[in-house]
Amino acid sequence: MMKNIEVVAAIISSPDQIFATKRGYGEFKGWWEFPGGKIEQGESREEALHREIREELDAQITIDTLFETIEWDYPDFHLTMHCYLCTLENDNYTLKEHEDARWIDADSLFSVDWLPADLEVVRRLSLLHSVRARHSIRRYIDKPLSQEVIDKLNEKIRECNEKGNLHIQLVVNEKRGFNGIMAYGSFSGVSNYIVMAGAKSDTLGYRIGYYGEQIVLYAQQLGLGTCWAGISYRKIKGAYTLASEEKIACMISIGYPDEGGRVLKRKTSEMVSNISVDSPGWFALGVKAALQAPTAVNQQKFFFELMPQPSGCKPIVKAKALPSMVGYTKIDLGIAMYHFEIGAGLSNFEWSDTPFRI
């Protein structure tokens, strides 16, 4: 049987930066990682983390909450890595074991070579940054998408179509969908959009939201702006294909932004969940990320419930859509659930009977 090594790691962050250290010894010398190390016998995870950071960085940290537990198979051993969100108590640190350390901007997290297990955490941190940075973009500059960007988007779309059993399609260089006389809303310069289609089904809306938002956040990481549109578009025959059993649920405009987008008022966590002072940190992060999700007319008609569970069992969260005069609540819920997963971390909880198969 492969040896199992259990470690703790500190994701030390400031609002827009993450602290990374470069291994100065051993097999993984030269790779970047979150500081931390093995739990010694008799130590709690938190005690181990405080000790490791003192030993490696000669620094004091405040441990905020468990972010993620990574299970990773390296060639010679299995790694269980509990990663905690932390802050440095003051700006001082001294490298005792690492050969380098760096504060990395949240939008360039992939600029160093992370160890594979740490890279899993970095992917989620990067998505969380995109969740915070995204706002609906309705004004675009006149700059075509490069073939490289189109290929990347199409690859992401292919993956989402496969997982979600959908027929999402990217339409490029087509200006009538959002800008014609029949299109409403304050959109300008839209030359590309994504047709959010699939076979008619009770679960179509949820899947469109859940997988569509994966494309939206991916686009954000490529430097593109997007806006979901339930009504502000017009169907242009010939721009896409639809089988007879399929329908268009909505569209998403996409392109290079000509504006920063607006920060809109959101509901509070208490209004959209059963959060309390006793709720675990990951649940609070999940609800917060869901609150940053786009919803039709910013209605936020969703609710996340942390279900009572015997201790020791994996926590269960139930997500549901609330009644609305506007509609689109299934799409909204699918989007919000994806955001919740990014904030809460899928290693921390399981969904209870989701309205669709993830």
Ligand SMILES: Cc1cc2nc3c(=O)[nH]c(=O)nc-3n(C[C@H](O)[C@H](O)[C@H](O)COP(=O)(O)O)c2cc1C
């Ligand atoms: C399902 C759905 C449909 C939407 N339809 C439209 C639309 O037709 N026109 C529009 O201008 N914005 C539309 N939006 C964008 C929302 O108005 C926007 O997401 C919300 O106001 C929150 O703003 P934010 O995305 O900047 O956070 C839609 C969003 C969703 C999720």
